[in-house]
Amino acid sequence: MLKPGSTIGILGGGQLGRMLAHAAQQLGFDICIFTDEDDSPAARVSAQTFVADYRDAQALAAFAKRVDVVTTEFENVPAETAQALIDAGALVRPSSQALAIAQDRFDEKSFFNAQGIATPRFAAIASQADLDTAIADMGAPAILKTRRLGYDGRGQIRIKTKADAQGAYAQLGAPGILEAFCPFEREVSIIAARGEDGAVAFYDLCENEHAGGILSRTVLPADVKDDVAARGRDAVKKVLDAFDYVGVLTIEFFVMPNGALVANEMAPRVHNSGHWTIEGALTSQFEQHIRAVAGWPLGPTTRVAGIEMLNLIGDDADTWPTLAADPEARLHLYGKRDARTGRKMGHVTKLKLR
Template sequence: MKPLAPGDTIGILGGGQLGRMLSIAAAQLGFDVAIFTDEPDSPAARVSARTTIGNYLDHAALADFARRVDVVTTEFENVPAETAQALIDAGARVAPNPHALAVAQDRFDEKSYFASAGIATPPFRAIASQADLDAAIAEIGAPAILKTRRLGYDGRGQIRIKTEADANGAYEKLGAPGILEGFCAFEREVSIIAARGWDGAIAFYDLNENEHAGGILSRTTLPARVSAEVESHAQDAARRVLEAFDYVGVLTIEFFVMADGSLIANEMAPRVHNSGHWTIEGALTSQFGQHIRAVAGWPLGPTTRVAAIEMLNLIGDEANDWPALAADPDARVHLYGKRSARSGRKMGHVTKLR
């Protein structure tokens, strides 16, 4: 791919905080950004050159958008794969590609893909009825987690099954086709953030150690408390995924670290990721700048971490503490420009370099 030049336009599907930070990173490199979103007054739109508000399945609107941009990328993984394909059919270059999006959007397909690539996963079974769930519980056992196959995130669309009795009626409560995953008695959760360019070059960031509360990422710290061997295994897994998908852009894989140091893949995100927000101040190239570099056909930037890191999410009303956070000389505060706070909503984050 011929590299884009400053002044060219990068299209982003989605108007959330990740699109906002991508747009800011693109502007720093001289690009204009056009947002396509179904959300009026989105956080990304307010920092971008222009915005199209439309339906992600409106092929005519997508074709018009494709004519006005030089490459298209995504800021959230649930943009329909059909949308990406429609843009390609209209002549746009799209990264990541529709196949990567489609696999990441279905938890059963995602786990099946990991297994086919030799990447360890929890035991899992597809669930399309209560009978399927009963059979899977008999095979996998409890505790386990029942999840929707599609659209769940940040703890949504999940039912914890602590005992076999908890499975009674659980499929009806889920209300959609699902996947049952066996419980992993892990020591910690980590994520690997990697990037791949159109030329096949790959870059890795240091492994993130993550803590969740209520199914939502609350804290990320670096360096992760793992061995160099564990970090190498995470990189190997990410490399296999990137190359198998002919992937372009930033991709994240979340892992459980078991007591023996082995890694169990939880899920992947074909996009920049919450656990990588620390890279804005904490790495020589942020994950957002890296993603823009990748999709624009530029060389990937250095990923060197410059300090020990603590990154804290600001969830709901926590963002109202901005006066105190802004007064803390050690805090780097990022607020996402969302109009209202509500329980469980990511409103911003704070990074501290040690």
């Protein structure tokens, strides 16, 4: 177990790092951020920050020396970054293998299938010819996504009819994956943690609504049957064990009208659909992740209320005076300097106490 006073290094300086820092601070740890951006949300609440390129070997070596464990709040950290840190003697949690697979949508879905976890049909797309073949085979509607670096619905092209596939590969501009469109009934996520000792703790299933590919609202309890939730937990446990995972991991699923669960993607980190755990669970996902990577026992995940979490995206955050005056709204703002369209600026959690 890392002693209080130890330093936890975080790759990435966004709001997830900021909320991890808040939780780490409660347990007496210092946070050191590594990010390629100046003035990041996490840097402003952390003991120290390295601002450098993720491939800057010298800066990474210095960071590795400064911290007792390294984790990440941002899954698109280059694979070489994790390797450079390991080479410099750092303990990296979760493992670089989990990070690498979660970074590539094709590898990720192949990995799910190898674990016996269903996904939408998919095919790797490296040319317009590949896309034409896949569309002829799979039909429309379908979604063309970049294999790497997509988030919040970016790097995706919806192919509603076969004609939409024309020229779509050039428009995507990067190696891709074509996925059959999944006519789901609802979207859910399962957030879980695995400790150093292999213990696993699950949060209640979250029901998620997206707008324009970005999470807009999370509600609990989710409107799904117990056996659906149990199957989802089994899938998450398989993934955690396969990676000998240490930390919080999230899997997003589609729930089909017949109750089947189809895995969409995983995030090897804390997740936006788990922000409600700050007020709504006995241990927040942020504290849980810090506990896991520090080798501490996991905390209880019990949910204490009905939940509605609303993301504040772009100029939604301008409503902060109203939200600040609303006794039902627990307001979180991430300290981002400009409210660009589609940017997550904060969130609000509303609790319905039982």
